[in-house]
Amino acid sequence: MENAIDKPVNSFSIAIRGVVIVMLVAVSSEVACATLKGTPKTNAYATLLYMGTPRDYEFYIAARVMLGTLLRLEVDADLVVIASTSVPQHWQETLTDEGFKVVVVKDIQNPYHSNHNFNKRFEFTLNKIYVWSLTEYTRVVMLDVDNLFLRKPDELFQCGQFCAAFINPCIFHTGLFVLQPSSEVFSTMMHDINAKKENRDGVDQGFLVSHFTDLLDRPMFHPPVDGSRLNGLFRLSIGYQMDAAFYYLKLKWRIPCGPNSVITFPSVPMLKPWYWWSWPTLPLGLSWHEKRMETIGYESETSTLIAESLFYVVTMFLAIIIRQRYAAVEKSFTKSCFGRGLYCEKKMCHPLALKILIALLVAVSFLFPALIIPTTVHPFAGWGVFLLGSLWHLTVVINSFQLPVLPVLTPWIGGIGALSVLAWPFYSNGILRAAAIAVYTALVTPILWNAAMKVSAVVDVRTHWEPQLTWTRLNSGSGSETLMKLC
Template sequence: MENAGGRSRNVLFLAFLGVYFIVMSSAQLSEAAYGPLKGTQKTNAYATMLYMGTPRDYEFYVAARVMLGTLVRLQVDADLVVIASATVPQHWQKTLIDEGAKVVVVNDIQNPYKAEHHFEKRFEFTLNKVYAWSLTEYQRVVMLDVDNLFLRAPDELFQCGQFCAAFINPCIFHTGLFVLQPSNETFSNMMLDISGRKANRDGLDQGFLGSQFSDLLDRPMFYPPVNGSRLDGLFRLPLGYQMDASFFYLKLKWRIPCGPNSVITFPSVPMLKPWYWWSWPTLPLGLSWHEKRVATIGYETETPVLIVESFFYVVTMLLAMIIRQRCVAAEKNSIKSCFGRGPCAEKKLWYPWALKLAVLASVAISFLIPAYVIPTTVHPFMGWGLFLLGSLSLLTVVINMFQLPVLPVLTPWIGGIGALLVLASPFYKNGIMRGVGIGVYTALATPFLWWAIQKVCAAVNVRTHWDSPLMAWTGVRSEPASETVMKLC
C-alpha cells in the first residue's frame, strides 16, 4: 500500500507538471497576434453568419473568430463580413470588429418549415445565409460556415460566376462554402420563396438553396481565368475547395486531385466538431484546427479557468493523501475501521447491492465531472491533461471514502491513457489499420475492466457494516483501541 501511495504521488506530480506547462504556455499566447485588416473597402468579401438559440452558440462564435483570423493571416484581398443576428451579444460583435471584421446586424429570417416533423431546431435560423445576397456593395461574396479550415488563400474564387458550389455528395452541392454575386433582386425573390414555403427537402439553407439552383450539377467546372477576369453563369467548384474531413480519415492523408487543396470542411456530428477538446484523437484533424487557433486568438479566455481547476484538483488530491496517511496512523494505533465491528461502525449495511451501485456511480462521476467542467474549446492537450488530473484526483477521494483497492479503481483511468495512445499513434498506414488497432485494444482491455469491477464489488461484499469514514476519523480521538484491525485505506 505504501508503494501504491508513492506511485500515486509520482503520477500526480507528472500530471500536474504537464497541465501546468501546457496552461502556462497557452497564457503566453496573445490576441495581439491577430492583426486586423486595414484599409479601404474591398470589392469582394468572405462572409459568415452567427445567430443565437443553440446549445453551442459560444463554440460557433469562437470558431468564427478562428476562421476569420486565419483569413487575416493569409492576407486575403477581401473584406471579412459577419452577418450577425440582432440577438448576438454586443461584446461579441465588438470583439469581431476589433479583430478586423465588419458586422452586419440583421433580424432572423423566420423559418416557415420549422413545424415539419423532421426539422431540427438548432438549424432554425440557417436561412439567414440568404442575407449574403443583400451585400450589394461587393461584386462577389464567398459565404462560409464557421467549420471551414483554410490551408491557403483561395481569392481566385472571386472570379467565379453568379453562383458556385462544390459537390461533396455526388448529387447534392454543399452550402458550407459557396460563391455568389449579390443582387437585391435575387434577395427579394428568395425572401418571397421563403414566405411562400417553396419546396425544401430539409427545411434548412441546404434544401432551400438546392431548390434555387437545382441544375448546378449540369454546370461546368470552375477554372479561374489566368487573366483575372470574372466569369458569368453557374459553376461547380472543384472538391479541393470543400475537402470533407472524412476523406482524410480513410487514408490518414489527403488525396484530392481535383482543384487546389484549399479548404477543409467538417460536416460531422455536432459534438465532434474540431474545436472540441475531446474530438481529438478520435478525429486527428482536430489538432490542425487548434494550430489555427494558436496562431490567431489563442486561449487567453480559458486559461484562468484551467489554472483554477488544476489548483482545485491538486489540493483535493493532496488532502485525500493526507487523510489517507492519518488513517494509516490510526491503524497502527489499533483503532478499528468503520467497516469492521469497532466503536464507529454504528449503521448496519442492509443492502450491499446499494453500496455497490454507489461505488460504481462514484467512479463514473469521477470521470464525468472533470469532462463537464473543462472549457469545451481548449486545446486537446490542455483538455485531456486536465481531464486525467481531475479524474485521478476524484478517484483518489473515492478510494479513501469507500476504502477500496487502489489498482482496480484506477484501471479505467489507466485504460483511458492507453486508449489515447492507441488513437493518437502516428504509425498507422491508413484509417482501416487504425480501426483494427482500436478494435484489438478494446478486446484486450475489456477483461481488465471486468476484473476491476469484480475486484471492487468483492471489496464491498466483505463489508457487513458501514458508516461514514469521517466517523472513523473522529473515532481515532475518542474511542478506545481494539485488538482486531482492518485497513482503512
C-alpha cells in the same frame, strides 16, 4: 570673411531643405498608405452568426479563428460577419476590433420550424440568404464556421453568379459557395420563404438546393488565367470543400481534382474540431487548433484551466495526508472493532447498494471533470486537466470507501492507454488505426472486468463478513473474550 560666413548659411539652408523633403516624402507615404487601406474592396468572405443553439459560444470562437486565418493569408477581400441582433454586443465589438466588418440583421422567421423532425438548432440558418443583400460587393464567398483554410482561394471571386461544391454526389454543400449579390435575387428568396416553398430539410441547405436545381448539370469552374470573372452557374471542385472524412481512410489527402484549399467538418456536432475531446479520435482537430494558436490564442480559457489544476493538485495532496492519518487511526481498537459494526447494523451499507453507488461515483469521476473544462481549449490542455480531475475524483472514492487503489484506477490507466493508441502518429492508414483500437479494446476489456470483480469482492468482505461478524460477536459473547479474539 564673407565666404566664411556664406558657407555656414549655405550648409544650414541645405539641411533645412533636406528635412523638408524627408517630411514631404513621409507625409506622402502615409497618405498613400491611408488611401490604400481605405480603398473599398470589391469582394468579401462572409459567415453567419446567430444565437439560440446549444453551442453559440463555440461558433463564435470558430468564426473568429476562420476569419483570422483568412486575415493572416492576406486575402484581397473584406471579412464580413452577418450577425443577428441577438448576438451579444461585446462579441460584435471584439469582431470589429479584430478587423472584421459586422453586419447586423434581424432573424428571418423560419416557416418550416413546425415540420416533422425539424432540428431547432438550425432555426435561423435561413439568415444566410442575407448575403445576397450585400450589393456593395461584386462577389461574396459565403462560409460556414467549420471551414479550415490551407491556402488563399481568392480565385473563387472569378466564379459566376452561383458556384458550389458537391460532397454528396447529387446535392451540393452549402458550407461554402460563391455568389453575386443581387437585390432582385434576395427579394425572390424572401418571397419564397414567406410562401413556404418546398424545402426538404427546413434549413438553408434544402432551400438553396430547391432554388438552384440544375447546378449538377453545370460546368466545372476553372479560373481564367487573365483574372476575368465568369458569368453563369458552376460546380466547384471538391478541393474547395474537402470533407474531413476523406482524410481518415488514408490519413493523408488524396484529392487530385483541383487545389486542396479548404477542409470542412460536416460531422457529428459534438466532434467538431474546436472541441478538445475530438482529438485524438479525429486527428485533424490539431490542425484547427494550430490555426487558433496563430490567430486568437487561448488567453480567455487559460485562467480557468490553471484554477482547476491548482484545486485538483492541492486537494489531492490533502486527501493523501488524510488517508495516511486515517490508516494509522484505523489500526486502533475502536476503529477495527466498533466503528464499521455500528455502521452496518443500521443497514447503511447494503452490498448491492454500495456497489451501485461506487460504480456511479467512478462514472461521475470521469464525467464531471469533462463538463467543467472550457470546451474549446487545446486538446493537450483539455486532456491533461481531464486526467488530473478524474484522478482526483477517483482518489476521493478510494479514500471514502477504503477501496484497493490499483483496481479502482484501472479505468483511468486504461484511458491513458487508449489515448496513446489513438494518438500514435505512425499509422500508414485509417484501417490499421481502427484495427489497433479494436485489438487494444479486446485486451483491456478482461482487465477492466477483473478490476471490477476485485472491487466487488472487497465490498462483499467489508459489508458481509467483517462488520456483521464483529457486531454479532460483541453482542453475543463476553466483551473481553470477544475483543481478545477479534483484536
